[in-house]
């Protein structure tokens with residue numbers, strides 16, 4: 310099924326301003342239907358849940374419908390496995406906190422030095438409770454994950470491996486199912502940051518057999534809100550974060566302290582309606598898979614076009630895969646220019662009504678480890694399926710002027 314780009318672009322009202330948005334890994338544009346749903350929720354069902362009057366009952370129905378829709382998007386086995394929260398960073402902090410009761414001094418957690426800090430810092434903070442932190446690095450030659458190195462890092466006391474599905478700088482898709490298999494073989498759990506993956510490919514937490522899987526809706530065409538999938542048995546084991554009378558079996562409520570943001574939950578479910586429409590409107594997982602298959606084709610052509618230009622220059626260092634292959638990467642492309650400050654390049658491109666960005670994108674350990682922190686870090690062009698080849702050509706023309 311080919312992507313209907315005219316339909317796609319019509320769903321994002323902000324595109325009407327003619328700007329080329331290539332900062333999507335920072336935050337994507339929002340679907341019109343998501344905004345409509347937030348407004349509708351606020352104006353019709355913004356009452357407290359749990360009462361017997363009809364509007365309150367309607368609010369409860371909407372929230373459970375939203376949770377079920379989001380469960381479908383992730384292919385969770387049941388809606389109770391969907392934990393909603395304000396951001397990925399906060400969800401990882403909550404998760405680390407909720408695991409404290411099951412960790413003993415001397416237990417080990419493996420973190421990477423190639424994740425966004427959201428999935429490193431909360432685990433490293435457990436060091437003060439006697440947890441031993443081990444660091445998994447990339448293969449320095451290929452900049453891909455070294456599975457044997459992971460095997461060597463894990464031992465009998467390893468309790469958790471925290472890893473990204475896709476780096477927000479390299480754009481490389483990590484073999485999350487294979488990593489989960491190796492982690493489980495050691496009796497440990499896996500916590501995955503999928504923020505840079507979920508806007509690009511279908512998520513299937515059951516197929517990959519991950520334990521915790523977290524991403525933010527504001528990079529996935531929705532509002533500033535986030536989701537953590539947790540395998541039901543794992544959620545039951547976690548400490549509660551809410552009041553004492555929310556018992557251990559109260560999932561996900563015990564992990565959502567305070568009231569979840571109802572209007573954003575209802576709004577975020579609109580992302581699933583959009584994916585369903587893109588995939589033929591059959592209302593099932595197959596539609597979501599078809600939608601992302603079409604998205605991957607569009608994304609690969611965007612990557613190929615930009616990488617074709619960047620590969621042709623001998624003063625550009627691409628940080629990550631040099632080919633656009635959708636099986637290997639998403640269209641988040643970072644590069645560095647010999648002897649040039651990344652800031653200056655980005656500002657020149659701004660002037661052409663093309664939005665890109667420079668820095669370390671809170672993946673500071675990765676940028677420092679690769680020796681890329683000087684001169685403003687890397688330039689990052691992060692595309693999604695609503696971008697067009699014409700926009701890439703505009704970017705290339707602007708880069709060409711800036712790079713002279």
Ligand SMILES: Cc1ncc(COP(=O)(O)O)c(C=O)c1O
Nearest residue numbers: 396397398425427477504505525
């Ligand atoms: C890969 C990755 N992980 C985590 C985050 C943090 O997400 P949030 O802002 O929802 O905490 C980001 C945000 O840039 C990200 O790119």
